Amino acid sequence: MPTITIFKHDLENLLAGPGEGPQPITIEQLEDSLMLVKGELKGQSPDTGELRIELQDSNRPDLWCCEGIARQIRAKRQGALSKYDFLTTKLKSPKRLNVAPGLEKVRPYVAACAATGYLVTQEGLAQLIQTQEKLSEMFGRKRRTVSIGLYRLAAIEFPITYDLVKPDEASFTPLGMDTVMTLGEMLLVHPKGLEFGGILAGQDRLPFLRDAKRQALSFPPIINSRESGEVRVGDDALFVEVTGTDLSMVVLTLNIFAANLADRGAVIEPIEIRYPYKTALGTGVITPQDLEKSQKLPISTIEQALGQALGAQKVANALRAYGYRVATKGKHITVTLPFYRQDLMHAMDVVEDVAISRGYGDFLPEMPSQFTVGGLSRIEEVSDRVRMLMVGMGFQEIISNILGAPQDLRDAMRLEGSEWGQLVEVDNVMSQNFSALRQWILPSLLRVEAASNRAFYPHRLFESGEVARPDPTQSVGSRTVTVLGGMIAHADTHFSEAHSCLDTLFYYVNQTYSLEPIQHPSFLAGRVGSIISEGKQVGVIGELHPEVLERWQISVPAVAFEIDLTELAER
């Protein structure tokens, strides 16, 4: 979900199209129109006209820029997308970019175009750079699958070569530095080399873009040359290239840039890429290129999914106004995505675009009519019952994090190395406080007790909640169990106070139990028992060990019990 910054008057100019006066839009109208792009206005500064917009759809990189948002709104206002001539004009001898053999194993694909006649403004440049960053970061998975380079066309002589060289074979002055370096040195010292060098790890030869005069353009996907690879305000001829590991994503990214620059008034000149190896689009690939992602589907599919009979005409109009090309034939419709989109996987994607184009407000909510019976799970019923009993016995319910600290769950309970101290632990720990799932519930109760010595006594606390217990017999290595824990703390408390409560609980859940003396490090020896029911151990009861109380800095005696409700619920 990228958040981008755009300028209101830039948007207004783009809404009108190149050469036209700006088309004003109020903030209210904008917020309304943002529904078309799943966008939300997150902030604005009226003095500068800066708008911050969050875009939700991670499959629509074309919308992560001012041009794309304007394009979607413009299509809706005009009822269809404007024409992009460069997709259809056939060039007799297009400019060329030659790919060197061996790149198929390193970074196989490239797409490029030239854009002339658009005078780069301050804001236009800021947008170009923002789009470059967002696309390579989020869509290009941090440049791994897609990275983008922008250059001054005037400094470049065609044909360009997408080459593969040894780290010390090529050198140039990279952006952000003022000395000539080899590619290998850039990986070692340049900030971008350090950040993105991992993408090329293990390669003994590196991608290198150069022109016909062997002038360096860039070291993709790391850094551009300072000479040709730094676009400035006032430039009116640009060269754009995209390299990457996924051909359709590479072409799509270039298509988005071509559309953006065309929307700003540039003339796009396609470039022919010549591959020495086979690609899904052949060995000679003209870019930008309309990949014409299309689908044929029955109108009824759309109508059924929407719950509304719209008819072919309305469906077709809605999709055209959303940028699609549409052909209807009988009861079917064939839809083709605009060239800057590839996110059509299923008919349902078309269904949503029809709904968005018409506006969600256009659909009347209808109450689902089918009858169903509601109810709680068995374990929730048991839990609710014992909760009410605990409340009746004067216990205050608490609620705690399940994710806790091993120190609290195990060490402060004197359970290091014991069977009760086994935990489901987190691998990627952010904070020790949240690094293991609780395996029992008493530490949660002690947490409250430790913080509440000023609350008047007696303290009777309980929690009924989930814990996770390591269990090698389970496929996921642990079991989630719902457990009831109760604790009583005050100056005169003792075992039998807790025992009475336990006895009462078992009576009212209609189960029998017995206590069997055990050794348990968390409790005082001789004052702790395992709760046995139907021959199974279902819990523990006892007086908490003074050392446990000390570690929690609790200054009154406490007795507690814990019952495995999952076990009781399964009976």
Added chain:
Amino acid sequence: MDISSLIESLHPLEIKVLSTFGASPSAILHTEQLAQSTGLDPSQLSMAVEWLLAKSLLAVDTETSTPIVSLTKTGELYFEKYSPIERVLSVARDAAKTGMRLTIQDIQSREGLEPTEVSGAIGRLKKEGALLIIQGGCIESTSRPSPTAEAMRGLLQELHRAPRELLAFPEAQRHVIHDHAVKRGNAREPFRIDDRVARALKLSVTGIEAIQQLSQQGTAKADNPPIGGQRQRQEMQAKIADNYSQQAAQTPLPQQRKLSALIHEEISQLTPELLKDGNWRTKRFRKYTISLRAPRIAPGKRHPYREFLDAVKTQLVSMGFQEMRGPLVETEFWNMDALFMPQFHPARDIHDVYFVKEPTHASSIAEPFLSQVAQAHQHGGKTGSTGWSYPFDVERARRLVLRSQGTAVSAHTLAAQPAVPGKYFSIARCFRYDQVDATHATDFFQVEGIMLGEDINFRTLLGLLNLFAREVAHAKEVKFLPAYFPFTEPSVELHVRHPKLGWMELGGAGLFRPEVTIPLGVTVPVIAWGLGLDRMAMVALGIHDIRELFTDNLDLIRSTRGAF
């Protein structure tokens, strides 16, 4: 009221205060002196004095008031976690070091502060020249000191130890205190200024009379002649003890009760013995002052947040939803793959999900779901989709994580032959790899579910959301906005106008993509929905920090009324 019934109605605390004057009825005593000689704590003493003043037994001779500064709850919070002005300044200075651009909104969201807190702090810092607001609403530190921020720390520390007289502070600090003291309509300030009133009190004419009567009563009814003032004091002590038994639920010592009964034929407690032998007929029962505040008890009760969730649970059941449960530890398969989130999806990154340390992988994943889901990802399988076109990694699918979304529970249900038509919900604990702050918890509940049926479509989806808006949020106005979730298409965000909160996002929903349902064996359309109820819960519980939902403060849990 005549003097004797006036005396009869006296509370032991009042008698105690009056008796201090007993020796010298014309004395003028200060509140401190009274406190010392009665040994009462300040609240008891002030209660007794107020009553006596109201009964015109005491009169105020002179009155002086001293302003005292103390910390409010907000102040205590600032003491622990720094005040907005300190935090804003420190963020701005950090940003200046790293050269980062910082907007007011950044500060708000990063620090979890209220807009008014931030704007107040920035306004002051700007005035003091410690901050500049530059183009685009960005904040820049001038690295000049802020007298307010500096004074604030000292004041918070000092007042945290104990309240203090306002005049004890130097002029500059007094200004800061005044500017940040609780005033009408501005409850979120760290300081409070209260006037401590010191009074000099004397007996009124009636008061003197009452004192005399009291001591005579004592003499007349005594079995033995009094030795000095001892008898009188004893009687008063007995009376105090008796009346106290109502207030503090303490039983008076037996000899005191006996003494009292002897003197007055008056008792405080009806006993089984008195009922049995009928002797209660010869006794007088002491009258209680029933306007006293009742002693506090701590009842057993549900946790207020759990109570809120119970209400949601009941509502969902009443709408025909069946509860589902699922494990805390999940495979990436059920947590994400089954929901058609591609394995390269950014939210599957190490920075969003907690991974399990041991074992790292599940031993197996149930078939045919594994193969069918893998096919859906790779090329669509039998779902009519093109799929994500990437090699599905079964190893990755088996990786164990802590459940990060409740939808994982729904995915299990889809694979377990759910009823058609059917409605299901879960209130599932989920875990996110997130920095914990006032609005983000790492461990939280998600309320979510599904609805299956032949008649499910986009309009019935909106209908269901309408129902939620009405029944759960009691909202009369709703808005449906297009949204994006990896597992639904179309997707909707439900916004409602909450009676207290205004427009807010209540939840997200959509029709499960066929790439989700078909591989799990479901062929009818399915609605997936999730509700974000924590904000509503926080309003119902009157808290501002999401961490307080799971607070360890027993006093707070006991005293929260909860949603009702």
